[in-house]
Amino acid sequence: MSNGLEQFKINTRIRENAEDLSAALQSHMLKVFAPDARKEMRRFSAGEAADMLGISGSFLRKLHFDEKIPDVESTSGGRRLYSATDLLDMRVILEKSAKTPGTYLRGRRDGDKVQVLSFLNFKGGSGKTTSAIHTAQRLALKGYRVLAVDIDPQASLTTLFGYRPELDFLESGTIYDAIRYEDPLPFSQIVQKTFFTGIDLAPGGLLLQEFEHETPQALRANIQPPFYARLATALQEVEADYDVIIFDCPPQLGYLTMSALCASTGVLITIVPNMLDVASMSQFLQMSADLLDVVSNAGANMEFDFLRFLINRYEPNDGPQQQVVAFLRQLFGGEVMISPMLKSTAISDAGLTQQTIYEVERSQFHRNTYDRALDSLNLVNDEIELLLQQAWGR
Ligand SMILES: Nc1ncnc2c1ncn2[C@@H]1O[C@H](COP(=O)(O)OP(=O)(O)OP(=O)(O)O)[C@@H](O)[C@H]1O
């Protein structure tokens, strides 16, 4: 009896789909930016510059008027435009005459340990990569030295920095090569500069999946260091160069994620406020606790400075969402971040061209839409910055 459907071989069909999609993506990428064109960082307005420096617009103008800071590029209309390097130079100058040391250079001081943040949840699409990159960029714009580490085989974070993960690291290697069991590369060899001033990238790629496959065998052979200590050990070589290290984790609770957690000092669990996601997070937390017990017994470091739930895709006018958020706040209290990340078409539209809110020009968007997204991201990231400062005892 025919049901109107034709049978097909699933392996052939999926291969055809994969090939069509790969070709279409390639042509989309070519349209978005030319194959060799690297991303470039835009310049910032005086208002944006003042906000990042934490000073008023009038003080910034006065600094120029008094020639306390070098002049910067300006538009034909006379509006000043600041590059990220200009901002860093100004920080150094302003810090010299700051009343309180550390007002303009807020990174690590002698004796402070590097802060390592993991963005985590095994729910796919909960906003791990989006929040990780916006946090990395906001912190870099505020003068912190940031290392972004992509431990997701999907390599979304690497792609967002304008790299093609399957082509660009054939020689230099990816995170996989720095933590693999056989002959690992020095971490410094795989670190890439990025277009974004203040951020280096340890790229990810599909090969990372091998780490999941090789770990059981390595455990049987007792290869040292064990999986949970491999990222922490590999990072030691470079960590003095950074104030903050940010891990973008894959949507699964595998050996990679455990290794990231064991290298971390803080964890941000991204959660979309609906009941299905909360139920899924409940299982995730259970499983994490069980696995962490195991690695803790094996001797892994479990000392953390903070854990926060970061609400993403928040829609303030959605009643059921508000109830879920209230439920989470009641349950977890101060562990739920005060500011949520709003659901915004500015964030998803920027994502379509592989950009962030900090990369796109405000003029490309409806003003209110852009401003609301920007405000929400700034509030979230400034809250994270406060946690870093607190962890350093300030
Ligand atoms: N606040 C937001 N508003 C609108 N769109 C968002 C928001 N946060 C994330 N998105 C979009 O949702 C999609 C998934 O987000 P993202 O890739 O950050 O999730 P993820 O948790 O990293 O996913 P995965 O588990 O696959 O790694 C992206 O297209 C992103 O642009």
Ligand SMILES: [Mg+2]
């Ligand atoms: Mg992701």
